Amino acid sequence: MRRSVLTGMVLLVLSILVFFFLNLLLGSVSIPAASVWDILFGGDGENQIWRNIVMKSRLPQAVTALVAGAGLSVAGLQMQTVFRNPLAGPSVLGVSSGASLGVAFVVLLSGRLGGVALSRLGYMGEIAMTVSAIIGAMAVMALIVYVAQKVRGNVTLLIIGVMIGYVATAIIGVLKFFSAEEDVRAYVVWGLGSFARVSGGQVATFAVIMAVLLPLSMLLVKTLNLLLLGDGYARNLGLDVSRARLAVISCAGILVAIVTAYCGPITFLGLAVPHLCRAIFRTSDHRVLMPASLLAGASLALLCNLIARLPGFEGALPVNSVTALIGAPVVAVVLFRRRKEETAE
Amino acid sequence: MSCIETIRVENLAIGYTGKNVYKRVATGISDTIRSGELTCLLGPNGAGKSTLLRTLSAFLPPLEGKISILGKPLEEYSEKQLARIIGVVLTERSSIQNMTVDELVGMGRSPYTGFWGRLSAEDRAQVDAAVEMVGIAPLRSRMVQTLSDGERQKVMIAKALAQETPIIFLDEPTAFLDYPSKVEILHLLYRLAHEEGKTVFLSTHDLELALQVADRIWLMAEGGELHTGTPEELTRDGSLERFINLPDSEKRVRIHFDLNK
Numbered sequence: 001m002r003r004s005v006l007t008g009m010v011l012l013v014l015s016i017l018v019f020f021f022l023n024l025l026l027g028s029v030s031i032p033a034a035s036v037w038d039i040l041f042g043g044d045g046e047n048q049i050w051r052n053i054v055m056k057s058r059l060p061q062a063v064t065a066l067v068a069g070a071g072l073s074v075a076g077l078q079m080q081t082v083f084r085n086p087l088a089g090p091s092v093l094g095v096s097s098g099a100s101l102g103v104a105f106v107v108l109l110s111g112r113l114g115g116v117a118l119s120r121l122g123y124m125g126e127i128a129m130t131v132s133a134i135i136g137a138m139a140v141m142a143l144i145v146y147v148a149q150k151v152r153g154n155v156t157l158l159i160i161g162v163m164i165g166y167v168a169t170a171i172i173g174v175l176k177f178f179s180a181e182e183d184v185r186a187y188v189v190w191g192l193g194s195f196a197r198v199s200g201g202q203v204a205t206f207a208v209i210m211a212v213l214l215p216l217s218m219l220l221v222k223t224l225n226l227l228l229l230g231d232g233y234a235r236n237l238g239l240d241v242s243r244a245r246l247a248v249i250s251c252a253g254i255l256v257a258i259v260t261a262y263c264g265p266i267t268f269l270g271l272a273v274p275h276l277c278r279a280i281f282r283t284s285d286h287r288v289l290m291p292a293s294l295l296a297g298a299s300l301a302l303l304c305n306l307i308a309r310l311p312g313f314e315g316a317l318p319v320n321s322v323t324a325l326i327g328a329p330v331v332a333v334v335l336f337r338r339r340k341e342e343t344a345e
Numbered sequence: 346m347s348c349i350e351t352i353r354v355e356n357l358a359i360g361y362t363g364k365n366v367y368k369r370v371a372t373g374i375s376d377t378i379r380s381g382e383l384t385c386l387l388g389p390n391g392a393g394k395s396t397l398l399r400t401l402s403a404f405l406p407p408l409e410g411k412i413s414i415l416g417k418p419l420e421e422y423s424e425k426q427l428a429r430i431i432g433v434v435l436t437e438r439s440s441i442q443n444m445t446v447d448e449l450v451g452m453g454r455s456p457y458t459g460f461w462g463r464l465s466a467e468d469r470a471q472v473d474a475a476v477e478m479v480g481i482a483p484l485r486s487r488m489v490q491t492l493s494d495g496e497r498q499k500v501m502i503a504k505a506l507a508q509e510t511p512i513i514f515l516d517e518p519t520a521f522l523d524y525p526s527k528v529e530i531l532h533l534l535y536r537l538a539h540e541e542g543k544t545v546f547l548s549t550h551d552l553e554l555a556l557q558v559a560d561r562i563w564l565m566a567e568g569g570e571l572h573t574g575t576p577e578e579l580t581r582d583g584s585l586e587r588f589i590n591l592p593d594s595e596k597r598v599r600i601h602f603d604l605n606k
Contacts, residue, residue, distance in 0.1 A: 221461060226455060
């Protein structure tokens with residue numbers, strides 16, 4: 001591995017550590033750094049309220065942001081490569097729309113049919129939402145995988161994915177129309193996306209699932225590198241293109257489904273981080289881009305979460321606003337400077 | 346260099362089949378292609394040049410007939426095996442970005458590399474040799490998107506060389522190029538056939554150039570009729586003239602070539 005790549009990776013890891021700790025440190029209640037350190041590493045004597053704030057609120061949130069950011073960025077990179085489209089991202093295949101549809105069904109219909117508004121169910125309601133999101137996302141995934149085997153062109157598949165997204169949104173619109181106001185509100189809150197919603201026990205499950213899936217997705221690097229060359233060349237170099245496409249789409253789809261189920265639809269990170277990594281590391285080699293996207297995604301998500309929760313924004317800003325507000329200029333600047341360097345060469 | 350028969354085609358029919366489609370593009374194709382020779386496939390647009398190349402490189406199944414490569418039927422090869430026998434240079438202009446020439450040529454080693462696609466010392470040596478042979482050493486660290494069309498074509502040829510295949514198929518490698526680059530690419534391919542003993546089979550619209558460098562010519566007329574032979578043979582038996590006078594082919598191309606080449 002080139003030296004500059006190694007340096008870049010080390011810097012990314014360091015930024016994750018720093019942002020992670022800042023996520024634990026900063027918030028509406030100020031807790032001294034030393035106390036946060038003690039709470040994390042086994043000191044007993046600390047203030048019980050502080051302990052609760054750090055362990056039950058800030059730590060789960062930071063872990064969620066880290067894992068979700070990594071997952072979405074890796075999925076985004078895979079989508080962009082397999083569709084050879086720089087605008088592809090985790091949301092294009094309709095997978096997040098599928099998750100939204102699943103949640104919409106449960107949230108909006110439960111009040112109507114069961115007579116109990118889900119928003120009043122608390123913890124059970126939370127789990128029901130997660131499960132329904134996964135079911136919705138997986139259903140769309142299955143549909144996409146089925147279609148992927150039938151159609152040849154990547155663009156066709158991409159368009160079908162976008163269409164599925166529209167259909168899902170339309171159905172959600174109809175559901176909303178017939179739902180009780182408070183249920184609609186619960187759904188809208190879910191739709192804003194948040195790293196804060198996942199509570200303690202669920203965070204562990206989420207982190208463990210992703211800790212299994214992310215390393216597995218790394219196994220696709222050679223396949224992704226070959227797909228970069230186009231179907232013809234990839235095939236000539238011994239790749240079973242349709243199977244490879246299926247593997248990559250499934251992998252990315254599952255990552256998005258899981259993250260969306262826990263955090264709601266988080267936009268932007270999955271689209272932007274791969275571009276950021278290509279520009280920083282100046283390569284298309286997935287042996288570099290995959291780990292880089294994972295790390296940069298985690299780092300950026302932590303940073304966004306931090307900004308969303310800065311003192312002054314009581315109750316935290318919607319994370320999607322922050323990802324785009326912070327991320328878009330960063331990506332634009334990086335790409336712009338990169339272009340300038342290229343013309344200067 | 347001794348020439349051995351590497352590709353044998355018998356009574357081949359090519360075209361497309363699908364659920365409601367059955368389109369024959371050409372039929373009754375029979376000939377052999379030999380190593381150490383440059384064979385050019387000529388024909389007007391729509392005659393089926395690309396279809397033939399796609400069929401020979403196993404991207405498309407033949408409708409009828411047999412193709413055998415190195416004495417074994419094409420369909421008995423796995424994709425992985427074929428990757429070590431046939432290298433292709435395609436017309437599709439890939440939109441590869443942010444990849445250096447070196448990395449792209451290195452991709453040609455994929456059939457030989459392990460799970461992560463890491464290049465061994467031997468792979469590196471093959472890449473070096475390929476880059477050297479094609480004469481793109483000064484471009485090695487350039488990004489692919491900054492190259493000219495001719496340079497990019499050379500890189501793709503180097504990729505095919507790094508693949509270490511006895512057979513190289515090229516689909517219109519001289520399209521998009523200016524005249525000097527066309528000459529350069531064809532001479533390079535001629536050298537690869539004659540000095541390296543590769544079987545080089547390419548389609549092209551550059552009749553004049555093809556007649557000058559090719560050892561054998563496959564003339565594909567619209568409707569799928571095929572005439573094969575050396576440039577001299579095709580000139581003597583009149584098929585070249587008939588081909589040129591075909592209504593829709595490249596008309597009135599004046600041919601100058603040395604019959605005693």
